[in-house]
Amino acid sequence: MPQIEPLSPATRPTGALTHATHDQRGVQHAPKSRPKPPKPAQAHALVLHNDPLNALDFAAHTLTNVLDMTAKEAWRLVRLAHTQGQVVLWVGLQRGAESKARQLMAAGPDPIMSVFGAEPLNVQVRPMA
Numbered sequence: 001m002p003q004i005e006p007l008s009p010a011t012r013p014t015g016a017l018t019h020a021t022h023d024q025r026g027v028q029h030a031p032k033s034r035p036k037p038p039k040p041a042q043a044h045a046l047v048l049h050n051d052p053l054n055a056l057d058f059a060a061h062t063l064t065n066v067l068d069m070t071a072k073e074a075w076r077l078v079r080l081a082h083t084q085g086q087v088v089l090w091v092g093l094q095r096g097a098e099s100k101a102r103q104l105m106a107a108g109p110d111p112i113m114s115v116f117g118a119e120p121l122n123v124q125v126r127p128m129a
Helices: 056-067 071-084 094-106
Strands: 043-049 086-093 123-127
Touching: 043 071, 043 094, 056 071, 056 086, 056 094, 071 086, 086 094, 094 123
Parallel strands: none
Antiparallel strands: 043 086, 043 123
């Protein structure tokens, strides 16, 4: 079996092998690569937008039922969406935000206002910056 000579610094390739190690026989080995840690999951926000047709009490009642929050908190968030144009309802993993958005939309529009063209609550899932 032919003997492999270790590389001298002059003949050593540049790049990833510059920090290679040699075993007892002088055989060069590539450096051990460390596994990269997984990226942390990015938080997503569930945002409620102001809606000119659905009644505030319908929106608050829907938030109370779907997001399992108190009526007081639901009313506070609905009023903020109404006065500021939008409000963050919930923050968490993307899958959870999308699931909650689907549930809110599945609740449908305010039945009284649907004759005037009301649609389900206008919610959006956004990645947090």
